[in-house]
Amino acid sequence: MRLVIAKCSVDYIGRLTAHLPPATRLIMVKSDGSVLVHSDTGGYKPLMWMTPPCRLEESEGLWRVVNKGGEELQITVEEILHDGAHVLGTDPGLVKDGVEAHLQVLLAAAPQTLGEGYTLVRREYMTAIGPVDLLCKDADGASVAVEIKRRGEIDGVEQLTRYLELLGRDPLLAPVRGIFAAQEIKPQARVLAEDRGIRCVVLDYNALRGVVKDELTLF
Template identity: 65%
Template sequence: MRLVVATCTVQYTGRLTAHLPLAKRVLMLKGDGSILVHSDGGSYKPLNWMSPPASLEECEPTEEQTDAGASRVWKVTHKKTGDALTVQLHEVESDQSFELGIDPGLVKDGVESHLQEMLADQIETLGDGFRLWRREYMTAIGPVDILAQDSDGATVAVEIKRRGGVDGVEQLTRYLELLNRDPKLAPVSGVFAAQEIKPQARTLAEDRGIRCLVLDYDEMRGVESNVPRLF
């Protein structure tokens, strides 16, 4: 990655035209061919950018550009669309390159597989007397996250989401309809478990006789939650 801090102008031409007047900015050139133009404000969003695949050509400024104060000119061209980003560099304060290597990617904490694993290990979260029957119980339309038995020995199907929406309730409803056709399992009730359950999803679930359970991920992994409690 190459990071350049410079006073510059930026002109975008192609499917649209946009211009950034002379100001000090950070120019980020990435190994994938993209370039991003950042200011000190505006949060994480760049002021302008060129997505890959793109090529960078460093040019000598024209007489007109030199008269305007440019010392270097970059022309970044998109290889498919032909759109161009022209950067006129006036005063360059920093120009550094870094080898970052291959990034392993974002690892999300509290993904559904983690929640499923922890809930299976802490099946009593569903209620006193609950027992785990099986994780990833396979059906003809996909796996049920957790199949358990309550204190009376009745079958309970659990669908787990990070953020519970209407689609998740519909998914659990289909599982319940299928499972209740099996005389060895029926009657099967449902639990919709998530870190956050949207109001519409809760209303739909309760209307269908499905119990909603909000999971506290921090509490389940033994970390004190930042959520204020009354007691």
């Protein structure tokens, strides 16, 4: 990535025209060919930009960024205050915290969260229509299928219902009870689950991670 701080004016020529009068701005030239012009205020969005595929032509005092559609960004450079290049390497992408996969791993490591004496049989227990998130045994040795969601809605209850029907046909597992576990369970989903004999469990993500809130409480 190339970062240039310059006193410049910018003109966009294309389906319409736009003009930025002279000021000190940040020009970003990314390795994918993008060129973005930022100010120090106004939020995260660039003032003007050109996305790839495009080409950058530099001459004394003028940068021309042209895309394949003929649109053009003209940056008139009065003075360059900084011009530096940095190799950032390959970005691994955004990793979301608290998604269903994380909840599944944490709950598999602590099945007792579901009830005293609960043990894990296996994660991703396969059925004919896909894997149920966790198959556990309760304190009495009975089978329990657990479906995990970040936000528990009706479709998740329906999904677990189908799993329970299939698992209940296996004489080695039957009878199989169900637990619908989520960080948040919608009222309609709770009503449907309880009507079908499925227990609902609200998960505390921080508690599963072992994060204790550093605050005083009365009770």
